[in-house]
Amino acid sequence: MAGRALDEVFVAGASGIRLAGDWTLRGLDGLLPALRRALAAVPADANWSLRSIRRMDSFGAMLLWQAWGGRWPVALDADEAQRAIIGRIGKVTAAALPMPPRISAADAVALLGARLLGFVDHLGGFVALLGRLVLDLAHLLRHPRDWPLLEISANLFKVGAKAMPVSALVGFLIGVVLSYLSALQLRTFGADAFIVNILGMGIIRELGPVLVSVLVAGRSGSAMTAQLGVMRVTEEIDALAAMGVSRSLRLVLPKVVALTLAMPLLVLWTSAIALFGGWVSAWVELDISLHFFLQALPDAVPVANLYIGLAKGAVFGFLIALIACHFGLRVQPDTESLSTHTTASVVAAITVVILVDAVFAIATRSIGLPL
Template structure:
């Protein structure tokens, strides 16, 4: 690759104009190292200069655009250029002349079209989701009739990945959330002399609501995205097609183990995270309000009925089931390209968190009279 160069010549005749002889490769790769220098040299060219492009070996659209702007977007009066290079510059000149098409105004018809597309997309997602749930029910019925075909190794591996490997980050986040919640509550309770009620706030808030939702958000971002990405990569690499060609059910070997594992692991993660969050709250209450940990542990069962723990377990199981189903649904919808993989992974996380919050609201309404001391 020859570096681009500009050789300036001045004719000997009186009143003659400058001549600019261009040499080398005028391509993006060749121009990039000394682009600023070339622009300065081209910018100092007079309007009546003569341009000699006979020694230019290669010219791409970037080099042609650079020259076209240096000429003031018009052809020089005196130019020597090969027909092939002239055609390249002419295409650039034509594209510069044509104005960009104006965006059409957004009308009511366009709004109806956008709404219709969104509704059709939601319908497709709903049908695929129902189809996936039906196939999983058929797989469970088959496994009940053939117990030896249960994918126990896959279930165990997924429990380890989504459960045990998630405990460190869940403990860290839970501990910090417990400290923050206890600290902010202590500031308000101290003003009214109601220090002991911090046990009620932390117990009900963490065991019943914050623990399950917090773990679900962490699992949706960590394990749910990993499930979608795994299935999506298998789609891109045509492994799912290979399983179908070998007569192996992809839902039985890939989706069902993930759903069962996350449904089993989520209640345990909720219990673990809630316990660590309460520990953080106890530490903060001891430092802020001088409430002993023994008092905290002794009062907690009195103000937080055990039914709240059952509600937290139920939320964890339902949230785990929904996260696994949504993650598998979007993973199976991935097209064999990387753009679809990234888009569906993002949609999986957002949809999982949204569904978790909606279902948590349903739980709150359905259990509003259970486990809440009056």
């Protein structure tokens, strides 16, 4: 647009203002700042001639209407088509767009109430989904042929086998770090052998299940919510319902069953790797042999802790899958809702896992502790 000059479209002469050229969004491109200044400097009672304008669109018309201060100038030379375009701009100005409502104190209270009711609604929906699942299980016990085995095995592979590398990596590193930090402290007391107790109790009973749960909630839980959410958006879930196929039986149950089965196995796998990582660090720092480590482990950690860890894994897996499905099925068919529900699903799953872990800690406080 180099070399364009203002006088191609705007000439202020002795007889008044003469406009020419293209008064369009593209035609005025590059001239706008100068043109706006020129238009602002025109006196209110000037003569306007629009006859030489070749083409005008609503943007050009709007510029003129603004320059005229929102009313027709006294002396205007324009043809019918131009008057029509400008006239339409004048008409819509009167009926402006509605402003988004402002938020008042009363709205804030109402919002708080709505949040609270929303939470109750979520709770109700969650219980209903749980009930639906129990009914489905009862149905499956009576009709064993209806078990969605293909879906369950596909989900098992997806949430179980495919999660093994990442959980192994994280488990190993946590084991190394935990062992290294403990070893530094234990050495000052000369209590090197207790590294086995710390690692064994910490990882098998507590860290393993919670660590895997956080990983799985982020990895598989979000994927489940997003998948169900997109199926809502594309009406696939409605299509299933129209075919008379129960969405809870085909979509929710396989995910919940698969994650409930896969989680204890993942916990076992991750705990084992974390213990291995812990031993590597203990070996480097405290010169503890693998033979000693393995021999001392059963004495330091009663086997009940392993069962508690596996049970936690199963319960956490069940909860993560159920929460993911709950949020996935509530997604509204738009992108915004999909993103909020996926986030909410992961946050809710991790929060619930930690809450339930506290409940577990209280409920099992007299089990498996070597006192």
